[in-house]
Amino acid sequence: MPEGRPRESAASVGVAVPVEVRHVTKVYRGGWGLHDVSFTLPMGVIAALGGPNGSGKSTLLRCMAGLARYEGEVRLHGERLDARPGPRRAIGFLAQTVILPEHATIDEVIDLFARLRGADPQRLPLPAGFLNAGTDRIGELSGGQRHRVALAIALVGNPTLLLLDEPIASLDERGRAVFWEMLATLCERDGVTAIVSSPSPSELRAVADVGLFLDDGRLVREEDFSGVGATIMHPFPSDDEQVGS
């Protein structure tokens, strides 16, 4: 019996509009960041991005979010994600470490990102009690509460592709449960696709549909947790291979 959250059918995930990552390669001065990473994901799934420290998880998410230059391409709904602002409207990104200004209030931070996206700051898909929005200053919040604010930022404007770099690291047990429930709802109800990184993806196995495992910048393993064929991942032939065949 496969692990993962229960799914009713592959049709509900809208497989016609995949996330495409094709031959993404990132080279740092010290060596490979990512080495020819390719996969596709249907909409409406949670993908766990696993791998040891330094395996390229954050680099992959940053490349997909347009924050790092790379070779290859990333497409969402068939449209290439790059430096242009328009396509990035569909992305919600959470950095691994975010230090928000201590003197700013929660509302001000949310409002900043809502205005940047032209979105309504009041319409966040957050469950009741997840975030005590209001006039509390960031400096008065605990580490976990600050992390919740950062998570809320990633959800501003109802993005269809969530790129979350270790989103549960600072959350307590209850916070994690609420977060996973919220994410599952977003994926199933709104067709949002989420790629969630974690150095220890065992927890993600219970909630994710698929697992993508990186090691030394390479995609070394893919797992279908949900077992309903909701994910169809296949490496794309490289241009050289296409020419050769």
Place this chain on the structure above:
Amino acid sequence: MTSGPTAVIASWEYRNAVRARWVLTMAVVFGLLCVTVTLLAFRTVRELGLSGIGPASATLVNLGVLLPSLMGLLLGAGSLAGAREQGLLAMICAQPLRRSQVAVGAFLGLTASLWTTLGVGFGVAMLILSGVARGADVPALVTLIGATLGVAAASVAIGVAVSSIVSSRVQAVAVAVGLWIVLSLGVDLALAALAPSVHMGPSGLLTAILINPLESGRILALLGTNFEGTALGPFGAYLITTFGRWGTVGLLVADLVAWTVGPLLLARWALPRKDL
């Protein structure tokens, strides 16, 4: 140049900078220095039986060039580099906007906050000076304030450019302080050492001034206090003879604008090429 995201970033930067304690501290320090300088000059004016604001404004010129330039460089240098270290820049740049808008927005917000700081200091000084100022002093005061604001804007722009290029906030601040030392002291010292040996004429001196925004601001402010240029000696006479009064002012203003726009263009080019 200002668009939606640019204005949003500018507003955010302005609010954060004004709230930051050290900016408030600098406003108080600058205000106290302005008042002290003004009161001392005011006393001299009365003891010598003179009228007008000349002695005060001459001292304010140096104050208005040195301190705001340091503040501007530090503010600009800490902006993007600091946000990058905090992860906040990545979160912002992942939004549907161009990174060039982030650089320009940061510049606008920080410049506005620095101008607010300077406004407090100058405002208090002007209140005191109004007791001895004559109608003829108004252009000098206006030029002084304009030159100071120009130097401040150019300094912020240079700081933002530095911030968009270097890797860390510490590096950015170190480069900013180094630049300030070079621009405020180093160029003058180099000129003093080199001028006699290389027989630098007025045109060479003008070039040396134009490559230093702090010097351009200082000359501009001094021209305001002494529009005939006699306070600048033979060099002032050269400027007035060659370019005319308004031509000289225009040249110096254009130089400050170039020192603002140039670094901003550099930041607009560099930031999108940076991995966040």
